[in-house]
Amino acid sequence: MTERARFIEHKGRKIYLMDCSDASLEEMNEVIEACERDVRSQPEKSVYTLIVAGGSSFSGETINRLKELARGNTPYVIASSIVGITGLYKVVLNAVAMFSKRRFYLYDTVEEAKDFLADYTE
DSSP states (O other): OOTTEEEEEETTEEEEEEEOTTOOHHHHHHHHHHHHHHHHTSOTTOEEEEEEOSSOOOOHHHHHHHHHHHHHHGGGEEEEEEEOOOTHHHHHHHHHHHHHTOOOEEESSHHHHHHHHHHOOO
16 A cells, blocks of 8 residues: 555545655556555545645556546545646646546645535535
8 A cells, every 4th residue: 555545534524645746657556556446445426535746757658547547436536626736737637537527626735625625515
């Protein structure tokens, strides 16, 4: 298990954290594998996810894996927030969002993103 991908609690709500900040390709693959396993082991429509991006390495293969991850996790995820999206990462996020047909809420800080997820109601 990687420390970069794990459940945390914020204001009483369980949130799945994917810390991709400054991750190498190998670390990105570990995070993707852990997220796939952990999120899909939960009941459908029960998971809130927080992705911390920025400074990580990615390739065409990584982008494809992220798209497949987002699409495959869709039945399990209620809401997703992301921190650290700038420049080229916005292009990657748009590709993932379009492919998976999911909405990702962007925030400037981890605390703002956690607060959003803790307070989120459908």
